[in-house]
Amino acid sequence: MKTNLRKYRFEGGDLSQQQLADMIKVSRQTIVAIERGDYNLSVKLALLLARKLNTTVDELFQLEEKDYV
Amino acid sequence: MFKWDKISWIASGIFLAGLLLGAFVNELFLYLMVGGFLLRSTLLAFGVAKIYADERQMQIQYHSGNIALTVLVVAIIIFAVKAGLSGKQAFDEYAMLVTIALVAKGVVGLVMIGDYRAVAVRITVIAGVAITLFASLSHGFSLGTLMEASPGLLIIIVGLLGIKRPMISAALLAIIGLATFIFFGPGGGLTETRIFMGIILSLPLFVTAFCFYKGARIEKKN
Numbered sequence: 364m365k366t367n368l369r370k371y372r373f374e375g376g377d378l379s380q381q382q383l384a385d386m387i388k389v390s391r392q393t394i395v396a397i398e399r400g401d402y403n404l405s406v407k408l409a410l411l412l413a414r415k416l417n418t419t420v421d422e423l424f425q426l427e428e429k430d431y432v
Numbered sequence: 433m434f435k436w437d438k439i440s441w442i443a444s445g446i447f448l449a450g451l452l453l454g455a456f457v458n459e460l461f462l463y464l465m466v467g468g469f470l471l472r473s474t475l476l477a478f479g480v481a482k483i484y485a486d487e488r489q490m491q492i493q494y495h496s497g498n499i500a501l502t503v504l505v506v507a508i509i510i511f512a513v514k515a516g517l518s519g520k521q522a523f524d525e526y527a528m529l530v531t532i533a534l535v536a537k538g539v540v541g542l543v544m545i546g547d548y549r550a551v552a553v554r555i556t557v558i559a560g561v562a563i564t565l566f567a568s569l570s571h572g573f574s575l576g577t578l579m580e581a582s583p584g585l586l587i588i589i590v591g592l593l594g595i596k597r598p599m600i601s602a603a604l605l606a607i608i609g610l611a612t613f614i615f616f617g618p619g620g621g622l623t624e625t626r627i628f629m630g631i632i633l634s635l636p637l638f639v640t641a642f643c644f645y646k647g648a649r650i651e652k653k654n
Binding site for chain 1: 486488
C-alpha cells in the first residue's frame with residue numbers, strides 16, 4: 364500500500380510525527396510505521412487521519428499492483 | 433513503547449510488592465512480579481484499558497501473546513521430553529500444562545468468532561467426546577466405562593439440545609459447571625488434578641452456558 368501521509372503531514376501545517384500522533388491519540392511509532400508502510404491501519408484510523416489533514420483516505424493511501432490478490 | 437501512565441504505576445507497585453514480599457516474607461510472593469509484567473496486556477485483552485494503547489500497540493500485544501504461547505508450549509514439551517529421558521515420572525504434570533494452555537486458547541478463540549450458539553455446540557461436543565474417549569481409553573469397554581463416560585455423553589446431549597433450546601442448555605450447563613466446580617473445586621484441596629479438571633471441565637461449561645445465553649439474547653433482539 365502506497366502512503367502519502369508524510370506529504371500531507373507537511374502540507375497540513377508542517378506537523379511533526381509527534382504532533383500528528385497526539386492529534387489522533389496514537390503513539391509516534393504508529394505514525395512512523397504507517398509512513399513506512401509497515402502497518403496496515405484500520406478504516407477508523409485512516410478516516411481520522413484524513414479528517415485531521417483535510418484530505419480523503421483515497422488521497423492518503425493507494426493500493427499498489429502487488430496488493431491485488 | 434508505552435508512555436508512563438496509570439497502569440505503569442500500578443504494575444510497578446505490584447512488581448515492587450512482589451519483590452519485597454518475596455525477599456522478606458516468602459519467595460512465593462516473587463510470582464506477583466509476573467502479575468505486574470502481565471497487567472497491561474491482560475487489561476488490554478479484556479478491553480478494560482483501551483485508552484492506554486492505540487490499535488497498533490494492541491496488535492503487537494496480541495501477536496507477542498501468540499508467539500509467547502507457542503514458545504511456552506514448546507518449552508514445556510522440551511522439559512517433558514528431558515524429564516522422560518532421565519527416567520522421571522512427570523509426564524502428567526507437563527501434559528496438564530500443555531492442555532490447559534491449548535484449551536484456554538481454543539475456547540477463547542472460538543468464543544471470539546462471534547457465532548455464540550455454534551461455538552457453544554462445538555465446545556460442548558468436543559468436551560463431551562474428549563471425556564467419553566478418555567473414559568473408554570482408560571478402562572476399555574465395560575460398565576465402569578459407561579459410568580465414567582456418562583458425564584461426557586450428558587454434556588454432548590445438553591450441547592446438541594442447545595441447537596433448538598439454547599436457554600435450557602445454558603441453564604443445564606451452568607448447573608453441570610457448578611457441580612463440577614464443587615466436585616473438583618478448592619473445597620477438596622488444591623491438588624494438581626483438581627485444578628486441571630476445574631480448568632478443562634468447569635471453565636468450558638461456564639463459557640458454553642454463557643455463549644448459549646448470549647446467542648439466544650442476540651437472536652431475540654434481532
